Amino acid sequence: MDFKTADLYDREGDALQVCDPVFQDFGGHSRFSGEAVTVKCFEDNSLVKSTLAEPGEGRVLVVDAGGSLRCAMLGDLIAARAVEQGWAGVVIHGCVRDRVELAAMAIGIKALASTPRKSHRRGEGQRDIPIHIAGARVNPGDHIYCDEDGVVIAERSLTDG
Numbered sequence: 001m002d003f004k005t006a007d008l009y010d011r012e013g014d015a016l017q018v019c020d021p022v023f024q025d026f027g028g029h030s031r032f033s034g035e036a037v038t039v040k041c042f043e044d045n046s047l048v049k050s051t052l053a054e055p056g057e058g059r060v061l062v063v064d065a066g067g068s069l070r071c072a073m074l075g076d077l078i079a080a081r082a083v084e085q086g087w088a089g090v091v092i093h094g095c096v097r098d099r100v101e102l103a104a105m106a107i108g109i110k111a112l113a114s115t116p117r118k119s120h121r122r123g124e125g126q127r128d129i130p131i132h133i134a135g136a137r138v139n140p141g142d143h144i145y146c147d148e149d150g151v152v153i154a155e156r157s158l159t160d161g
């Protein structure tokens with residue numbers, strides 16, 4: 001994976017959505033990209049768990065968790081399943097936990113922070129809808145590129161030729 005978000009920005013300019021710099025890296029991969037699958041949920045990670053249990057096919061789950069710092073939307077068990085299922089990464093506008101284990105996993109994970117408290121699981125949330133995270137709009141099927149510099153979103157693939 002040899003893209004750089006800064007180079008993509010230089011090429012595409014403001015045709016790209018650029019996330020505000022609020023994310024930290026928690027996964028073993030800091031550079032990852034893929035087609036976006038979207039989930040919107042608040043302090044309930046039911047849809048995060050069920051979506052990451054499906055075949056990932058190199059896609060990236062993007063979660064609008066409302067920026068909540070109160071509970072973790074993802075931990076080592078859900079992340080391990082995502083790795084098994086072939087997800088390229090997860091971007092969460094919210095928190096994770098189990099950061100030591102996450103750092104050893106072959107997946108990209110960007111989130112705001114870590115916290116020990118787990119989330120609810122009541123089946124609440126929406127999937128495959130347009131979301132807004134960190135100042136950027138993400139539509140299902142957009143292509144998301146993440147690296148050490150940040151997160152950018154394009155309406156089409158920028159690396160498949």
Ligand SMILES: O=C([O-])CC(=O)C(=O)O
Nearest residue numbers: 074075076077078079118
């Ligand atoms: O189960 C959860 O809600 C989050 C978690 O700790 C894990 O994925 O291991």
